[in-house]
Amino acid sequence: MPRKPRPAKHIVAFKVEPELAALLDAMPNKSEFIRAAVQGRLATACPLCRGSGVAPFGGVGDELTKLVQQHPLCVCAGCGVKEPRPCHTPGHCDVDLRVEAFERWGVFYCEACSGLVTFCTTCHKPLGKGKKKTMLRCEDCKAA
Secondary structure (H helix, E strand, C coil), rough: CCCCCCCCCCCCCCCCCHHHHHHHHHCCCCCHHHHHHHHHHHHHHHHCCCCCCCCCCHHHHHHHHHHHHCCCCEECCCCCCEECCCCCCCCCCCCCCCHHHHHHHHHCCHHHCCCEEEEECCCCCCEEEECCCCCCHHHHHHHH
């Protein structure tokens, strides 16, 4: 039975410090490790936009610094964890109730807590944890 032809591979070389070279040489399959590390880095989704884009190859540090300055940390009203401000790329997170709660009322919930919070069915104002009922409305919407 003839062997299947393997796809052509290219050799890529790069320089490293002696310490890193020693660490790589000690690995059982350094080529596979390097391939996985490079592919993982190239496929890394931006932590600030939660997957709406891929971090650019060059200038990542400068871009992330600018984004962090524009989008400071928010404290979750449920558990107190600090997270970067949620993404607000037009058209990307429009249906995310926690983004709307943050934008309209200044109340931030992390992803874990947002699943436990009830939102007004009319205006999507957060009503608090544990009130999981359908057709629950805030006082303003009831009065209107």
